[in-house]
Amino acid sequence: MHEFSIAEALAAQVLRHAPVGGRVREVEIRVGALRGLEPEAMKMSWDAVTHDTPLAGSVLRLDLRPWSLVCPACGRTWESPVPFETCRCGETSPRPTAGDELNLMSITVDEDETTAEEA
Amino acid sequence: MSESVRTTRVPVVERVLEVNDQLAATTRADLERRGILAVDIIGAPGSGKTALLEATLRALKGRRHPAVLVGDLATRRDGDRLARWCDQVVQISTGQGCHLDAGQIRDALMQVDLSEVDLLLIENVGNLICPVGFDLGQAAKVGVFAVTDGDDKAAKHPYLVQAADVLLLNKIDLLPYVSFDGPLFQADVRLLNPTVPILEVSSTTGAGLDAWLDWLDRKSADGGASTPIA
Ligand SMILES: Nc1nc2c(ncn2[C@@H]2O[C@H](COP(=O)(O)OP(=O)(O)OP(=O)(O)O)[C@@H](O)[C@H]2O)c(=O)[nH]1
Ligand SMILES: [Mg+2]
Numbered sequence: 613m614h615e616f617s618i619a620e621a622l623a624a625q626v627l628r629h630a631p632v633g634g635r636v637r638e639v640e641i642r643v644g645a646l647r648g649l650e651p652e653a654m655k656m657s658w659d660a661v662t663h664d665t666p667l668a669g670s671v672l673r674l675d676l677r678p679w680s681l682v683c684p685a686c687g688r689t690w691e692s693p694v695p696f697e698t699c700r701c702g703e704t705s706p707r708p709t710a711g712d713e714l715n716l717m718s719i720t721v722d723e724d725e726t727t728a729e730e731a
Numbered sequence: 732m733s734e735s736v737r738t739t740r741v742p743v744v745e746r747v748l749e750v751n752d753q754l755a756a757t758t759r760a761d762l763e764r765r766g767i768l769a770v771d772i773i774g775a776p777g778s779g780k781t782a783l784l785e786a787t788l789r790a791l792k793g794r795r796h797p798a799v800l801v802g803d804l805a806t807r808r809d810g811d812r813l814a815r816w817c818d819q820v821v822q823i824s825t826g827q828g829c830h831l832d833a834g835q836i837r838d839a840l841m842q843v844d845l846s847e848v849d850l851l852l853i854e855n856v857g858n859l860i861c862p863v864g865f866d867l868g869q870a871a872k873v874g875v876f877a878v879t880d881g882d883d884k885a886a887k888h889p890y891l892v893q894a895a896d897v898l899l900l901n902k903i904d905l906l907p908y909v910s911f912d913g914p915l916f917q918a919d920v921r922l923l924n925p926t927v928p929i930l931e932v933s934s935t936t937g938a939g940l941d942a943w944l945d946w947l948d949r950k951s952a953d954g955g956a957s958t959p960i961a
């Protein structure tokens with residue numbers, strides 16, 4: 613379950629970046645298909661890691677990037693959640709490529725107006 | 732009067748494993764400066780990582796100066812097996828952790844006298860998925876598959892196949908006893924990684940090990956040009 617160590621690293625990172633005094637509502641990450649991250653395991657890990665911390669109750673949003681497939685026979689390119697797929701033309705070995713990015717993209721916070729004005 | 736709440740989306744674009752990656756980069760620079768080739772050996776539980784290291788250490792005796800770091804969830808057994816062949820072996824107990832990380836490698840390296848070492852062999856925790864995404868500061872990643880685990884394992888673990896600098900297909904002495912479609916395995920690997928060398932070996936009989944030892948020598952001669960995952 614590498615999702616758990618990723619959730620731990622992410623929580624520390626969010627606490628470093630979140631504006632002081634704000635309540636974190638949502639955290640968005642972008643994940644390349646190569647990472648093979650399980651969305652359910654990732655969300656469970658996030659809830660477990662943030663439980664009883666200032667991040668408790670925040671929602672983790674995953675932007676899972678798909679595989680790109682290129683058909684060597686007809687040249688068609690398309691995206692898919694899985695790396696091995698048969699092309700419409702019957703070719704059984706389209707070439708799969710994907711990224712391994714794992715990036716924090718944004719943090720959404722609630723701030724009290726008065727607090728925000730002071731800042 | 733702070734009744735009203737303002738919701739703001741703060742854009743941040745940063746790698747989630749930034750802290751790990753920075754530690755790994757420091758290790759990579761330290762090892763390169765010392766001329767030490769570091770390889771991260773990744774494979775399923777029981778695929779033969781320790782057996783491969785035993786055979787490798789035996790063959791390199793008197794020729795190279797290796798040190799070994801070995802990750803395991805709970806026991807010291809792999810470390811004890813390897814200590815028979817190498818006097819610098821550090822066992823890293825990961826507890827629940829299904830992979831090694833860059834911090835554990837730095838801690839373990841504190842226990843090694845690096846002055847004589849020219850090769851650092853790292854046996855990762857038995858797992859085909861989790862270790863791949865954690866940079867340790869290695870110069871090369873080695874993926875180990877075993878014929879006894881089935882010919883579909885490359886297709887099911889694309890990240891390792893794509894990230895590996897060399898793949899070993901181990902336990903070929905058992906090919907007569909298992910159904911393993913070699914051409915299918917090779918074709919799956921080639922779709923995911925057109926250039927990675929695939930070396931067929933038996934860690935117990937020693938078949939094919941020369942090609943692996945040659946690969947290590949050539950990689951060392953290259954100065955272990957680093958391939959951080961990116
Ligand atoms: N026949 C045969 N058996 C092998 C070979 N390589 C390893 N084995 C056997 O496979 C079993 C597992 O080998 P290990 O070297 O402990 O595997 P490992 O990958 O280090 O396992 P973990 O560290 O637990 O993940 C042992 O019984 C080895 O003797 C091989 O090439 N041929
Ligand atoms: Mg082992």
Ligand SMILES: [Zn+2]
Pocket residue numbers: 613614615829830861
């Ligand atoms: Zn894991």
Ligand SMILES: [Zn+2]
Pocket residue numbers: 683684685686687688699700701702703
């Ligand atoms: Zn096609």
